[in-house]
Amino acid sequence: MTAFTGTRALARLALRLDRVRLTVWVLGLSVMPMGTAANYFKLYPTQADLEAVRGVLSNPSLVAMEGPLYGVSIGGLTAWKIGVTEFILVGLMSLLTVVRHTRTEEETGRLELLRATVIGRYAPLTAALLVTALANALIALLTALGLMATGLPVAGSVAFGLATGLVGLLFAGVAAAAAQLTTSARAANGIAGAVLGGTYLLRAVGDTGPTWLSWLAPTGWGLAMRPYAHERWWVAALFLVFAALFTAVGYALSDRRDVGAGLVPPRPGPATGAPSLRSPLALAWRLQRGLLLGWCVALALSGAVMGGAASGIAGLESPSQQLTDVLDRMGGRGALTDAFLAAIYGIIGMLAAAYTIQATLRLRQEEASGRVEALLSTPVSRIRWAAGHLVFALLGTALLLALAGVTGGLVYGAQSHDVGGQVARLLGAAMVQLPAAWVLAGLGIALLGLAPRLSALTWAALIVSVLLFELGALFGLNQYLLDLTPFAHVPKLPGEAFTIVPVLWLTLVAVLLGAAGLAGLRRRDMPVA
Structure with a gap:
């Protein structure tokens, strides 16, 4: 041998x-x-x-x-x-x-x-x-x-x-x-x-x-x-x-x-749990904090780098129609710099959605590992356990987008000598992506509750969204097909007038999917291998 x-x-x-x-x-x-x-x-x-x-x-x-x-x-x-x-x-x-x-x-x-x-x-x-x-x-x-x-x-x-x-x-x-x-x-x-x-x-x-x-x-x-x-x-x-x-x-x-071991060994914990771990929300924070911190650094850097890149567009005195067309195909709308920033924050919104999916599917990992059985043997309901993780999936995504908006606004604002105004504009451009990311969280929890073995398809939904965003206009795909991704319905800020209707619809879809998933989670067998 x-x-x-x-x-x-x-x-x-x-x-x-x-x-x-x-x-x-x-x-x-x-x-x-x-x-x-x-x-x-x-x-x-x-x-x-x-x-x-x-x-x-x-x-x-x-x-x-x-x-x-x-x-x-x-x-x-x-x-x-x-x-x-x-x-x-x-x-x-x-x-x-x-x-x-x-x-x-x-x-x-x-x-x-x-x-x-x-x-x-x-x-x-x-x-x-x-x-x-x-x-x-x-x-x-x-x-x-x-x-x-x-x-x-x-x-x-x-x-x-x-x-x-x-x-x-x-x-x-x-x-x-x-x-x-x-x-x-x-x-x-x-x-x-x-x-x-x-x-x-x-x-x-x-x-x-x-x-x-x-x-x-x-x-x-x-x-x-x-x-x-x-x-x-x-x-x-x-x-x-x-x-x-x-x-x-x-x-x-x-x-x-x-x-089964790693070169970086896990730190041995105390014999008894700390008072800070007395609730499912506190435990979810302990499990999610490393992931959230890593994504915070990544999104803050991405916002800063792309905010700095926007100055190259702003420096053009007589933009060509070809450049406008290119930015249009990348998902931007409006004036040239605004179109570029709208395209950038569309991409950043999808990056943040990757964290949303990771945080949501942590529920599936906990279930597959068998750890959730011990937790649910205590007076903790399934909904309360799931809600602890979903708080970080939903609010954590909001934090990531806010960081990307603020850092992008600070860098671009410093270059255009309008820090206050640009921070507000780019913060809005980032936060408007939030309901679309929440739809993917809703899809993830719906699959977890109703068809847990298919929960990984949430990643497929994000990949399809990325491909449609990148190539949909180039391929001349039918608008009905492009509308399948939630990011197609996000107002293109900055550059377009903000309309609250699509934001409300996206939020409603996320809520309905999440409610269906939580209802299924209450009734199905656990764990499902």
């Missing part, structure tokens, strides 16, 4: 468990670039049309959001538009897959049962990495073939597909290392996710300022391969080196811990 014994069996098991999930990821990520290219062929049929937007897309504010435009062609425009989004999503897929088949299996105790059979020490991690690498290879291959099918050059298509797959491979290595640090899958996902989010901010700052910062961000490396613009194949070596480095760290760290 070797340290890798059983790898094939575990890989087959992981593929079976993830056959639907990975199929959706692979097909979705492969189709997006192809669809984007096909629509750009319609929007910009001549080279003159492409040249007209060249100067527009070099604006620092747009570069901060989407990256630099390296090639004035349909392929270059496709890589600019979809590249960063594609890289972030493939990184997210990879880190979630690796953590799910390593740390999650340990946390639930299933891996300990498997290790009682003929399974080598490295087999679980190796199987997770192999499955993730296979998914990334398929995404790279199908993406390249899809782009070539639209008529784009072979070299650029291969470069873009390769960059996408390599970003995923790198973050699989990051997740392999993160999974060794903590006893919680949630914390491992948080560590790897923080690295992923940090690379986006580094790229945004580096692409508009000190260029060396972009080389610290793997999402920047993907664009730096320059698909359709004299491809730089040597950048692929950076991905391979660092993917190998993080993977080696993951294997090395796994040797230094016991099964």
Whole structure:
């Protein structure tokens, strides 16, 4: 028996468990670039049309959001538009897959049962990495073939597909290392996710300022391969080196811990609970505070960075129609700077909604772990237990959006010499996103109460919202389809007049979904595995 014994069996098991999930990821990520290219062929049929937007897309504010435009062609425009989004999503897929088949299996105790059979020490991690690498290879291959099918050059298509797959491979290595640090899958996902989010901010700052910062961000490396613009194949070596480095760290760290343990051990608590833990709300705060603090830092930084980027739009004296059209397709409305800020805070609203879903689905984690049974054996009702966590899902989201609005307003206000006015405007632009995020919280609690095994579909709703926001207008999708996402109904502030009707409707939908979920939670069996 070797340290890798059983790898094939575990890989087959992981593929079976993830056959639907990975199929959706692979097909979705492969189709997006192809669809984007096909629509750009319609929007910009001549080279003159492409040249007209060249100067527009070099604006620092747009570069901060989407990256630099390296090639004035349909392929270059496709890589600019979809590249960063594609890289972030493939990184997210990879880190979630690796953590799910390593740390999650340990946390639930299933891996300990498997290790009682003929399974080598490295087999679980190796199987997770192999499955993730296979998914990334398929995404790279199908993406390249899809782009070539639209008529784009072979070299650029291969470069873009390769960059996408390599970003995923790198973050699989990051997740392999993160999974060794903590006893919680949630914390491992948080560590790897923080690295992923940090690379986006580094790229945004580096692409508009000190260029060396972009080389610290793997999402920047993907664009730096320059698909359709004299491809730089040597950048692929950076991905391979660092993917190998993080993977080696993951294997090395796994040797230094016991099964089920982490290198950062949990702090032993006192023999008796503190008075501050005497209520379900206090316990929920103890469980949610780390997540909330991390997201507060992330949203505050995001608001500040994007508020600073808005000055690039404000500095334009004679904006072109092309720039106005680009911002329109990104979800903005109104004057140029206001349209940019509206698009930015639409994205920030979806980022905050990711926290909303995490905080809401903590209920499912507590149930699946068996801890909720002990809690409910005391005089604590199910509704009271759920309400403790929902307070942080709902009010925590409000806090995140407020921070993003205030920091964005402070930075942009300092640049435009109107701190008071801009803080108020951008705070409003951020807070108006709140009811849409609450709808996703309502969906999460509805699934938890009525169909708990499907609760992860709440994430699918957010991903669909992101894709419709990013690509809906570009693809010319029917408005009825675009209206399926709650963020389509949010007033586009600043830039539009505020109307309270859609806000009230979104809040009502969130309340009805939440009420249905809580009613189901009261009546169904617990726990549901």
